[in-house]
Amino acid sequence: MSRQIIVPPTGLLPHRPYSPAVRVGNTLYVSGHTGSDPVTREIRPDIESQTRQAFRNLQDVIEAAGGTMKDVVKVNIFMTDMGSHFEGMNKVFREVFPQDPPARSTVGVAHLARQGLLLEIEVVAVLAEGGAQ
């Protein structure tokens, strides 16, 4: 087994000392992604926009590893205000995973890296046999 670092097509690396995702065998561990624009770092104020952007960021990394969103098996969602934002997040989640959704845990956290961030999402994916490596 070898450990492969996955970088999205933008080539952008996190501003902190970690990798966007690490693949070992067919398993892909994707770092927590927020709804921040990967280029401008802009954060939209509403939960639906942030959720959609976070999944777009995750999808870029998963596709860079040769996978698709259908390969996602586990999702962890960290939210700063589950009481207010749970429904908005779920609306987008259903768009992203319309059928056979992955296993998921969601917890409320006290804060995230920057003011204004409402959620952070990390996933584990198991890529189809024979996928690009």
Add this chain to the structure above:
Amino acid sequence: MSAPRTIALPGAMHTLPYSPALVWEKLVFVSGQVGKHPVTDAFDEDIAAQTRQALSNIKMLVEAAGTTLDKTLRMTIYMTDMQNEFAAMNAVFKEFFAGSLPARSTVGISHLAKPGLKIEIDLVAYKE
């Protein structure tokens, strides 16, 4: 497939009902480690010292499991004051991880097991 095997540090304080680390096949799962000394249970107030201790505890467990920190796949970091202490944590993080870095998620949480604890870290690594 072989059965999972529990990893613990000799002499370490561990009275809670879970394994400090578990090896299964080629994967090593390390439970959340805080910045407490594994034998004395003492901890420093400051985030850099707590981060260094937590990562030292993890390093010892990963090595006891028969692998090394550079085989880390993913980590989760839980911090009680991420917005003020993120940079200091990342500076210490770089003492332990360089080059091919693991995937990572960091979140701010409201509290940990004991007042004064500021950081908890868990990870998954693999072994050859």
